[in-house]
Amino acid sequence: MLSLVSRSFCLMVSGCQGSRRSIATVISGNKTSKLVRDRLRNDVEKMKVQFSGFRPSLVVLQVGDRDDSNLYISTKLKAAAEIGIDAKHVRLPSSATQAEVLQSVLSVNENPSVHGLIVQLPLDSVNRIDTELVTNAVSPDKDVDGLSCINAGKLSRGDLKDCFIPCTPNGCMELIRQTGVSVAGKHAVVIGRSKIVGAPMHDLLLWNHATVTTCHSKTPDLPEQVSRADILVVGAGRAEMVRGEWVKQGAVVIDCGINHVPDETRASGKRVVGDVHYASANQRAGFITPVPGGVGPMTVAMLMENTVQSAHRFILRHQADR
């Protein structure tokens, strides 16, 4: 049903161009993330009633004062507040040392009333801090960003029920689900192998039983690889690199790119585009995410989902211990 809803939405958005050429159904991240957030608000409300005032709790740990981090954090705090998650912003000064940052992480790890902890990256410190060390210091059962080695290991080996899935690929899977296209048995192609997008995306598609090909900067025949994808997820970080003519007719195209390109027609002198050349790809794809308004809004929604899931697991463990 949801895919029908999206399709109507698409026709509203794209069908008005007066063309009879096949145009892809737009998979709206704004719409899907709202569905997720509404569902989570209901879940949290139920938890509150069932467990006398219980609320999922999230800590966002920031080092320093980067403008972009401040903006991302305020978006996360706002989403949490709307859902009913108790989110705290812990800010360390940019003079914080690695030992101080680790100490903050450990103190949140040990606080039984906190269910999720994320460390806002990049760390903005005047001191040298090993980001991997900090990321891996987060307790695996509070690691709602899913970035620790232990969660990556579980995901990569198929233990999906027992880990936290990184938010961006988890959001991509939710968008794919909205299309109604079944992943099992399909040929999926992922472009990119980063820790937060490409690599976990490969794992998710594989353990949802797609045949998965991972492409990257060393892939010599990208157009040919892309042309075989029933499902294409692009996290390459290069503006409009995937051309429409590469895309298989009817494919599901998920674009994780956020790139700023010059645009003299805008007051800001620039605009945001994805890693896929949208105008040509939507002539061939069956479903496509726009940029902005596609994958972007899903990332915060899935962070909230992981936090609520962590709170659920906490309740289950707590009940088992009694």
Next chain:
Amino acid sequence: MLSLVSRSFCLMVSGCQGSRRSIATVISGNKTSKLVRDRLRNDVEKMKVQFSGFRPSLVVLQVGDRDDSNLYISTKLKAAAEIGIDAKHVRLPSSATQAEVLQSVLSVNENPSVHGLIVQLPLDSVNRIDTELVTNAVSPDKDVDGLSCINAGKLSRGDLKDCFIPCTPNGCMELIRQTGVSVAGKHAVVIGRSKIVGAPMHDLLLWNHATVTTCHSKTPDLPEQVSRADILVVGAGRAEMVRGEWVKQGAVVIDCGINHVPDETRASGKRVVGDVHYASANQRAGFITPVPGGVGPMTVAMLMENTVQSAHRFILRHQADR
């Protein structure tokens, strides 16, 4: 040079069939594993001289008394002895509880004179034991089987220098290296996604910069996927399932299968075959591993390599601490 050596070896083995058809070069695991073991014996000898009698040390923990496990363990102990690794076999009775097994693991973890610990699987106990729990209890810096979540996480996210790589895929990479064929930029296809073969094999090929496709039981078009592989690694567990006519001309074919099939011409009534139909595949492949004598002998050699590597890391940490 090694690839030339293998090629001569092949001509000795395969060239005598009097045919002028192109026949694949055999990649000998017996030969390559001997090269690895000889190198390790030299390394261990040097360590011994340099660090006054120091020897890498390995513990093999067994629960119960399975015949197949006994055989595997004796092969490992023999290889260790030849290289100069001090290997101990710790055997718990099949009456051992999970808590007792975990206690044994922890006591080896805490013993600073042991550099490698493997738990022989499957656990042969009359009690219910969570194998994952035991595997993950092994300290990541002694986990020379590379089966813990932490090591899997590091490998899957490309931190190859900072983890232990599971022995069978590590052995496959060594065999691929022997061919002289460069992995970067090639299209590799892996059949299977098990924790000990397929999944880590994907990671290794990816982080050696191949474009990698993972196929499995839900892949509908296996012959077509296989036909695109410059490098094909098969860990499917099905006798001779990959047919020669699927194989791309000149491909590197690595067969991890060990299957027993009926053979009335043998006294035992059976023989061992791989997952690849050898007789037809060696007419198309450029390089191919035989079964037996291909991947099999590499697994133990790479376990020894990981143990020696662990001892090296131990020395480096010890020096850094001083």
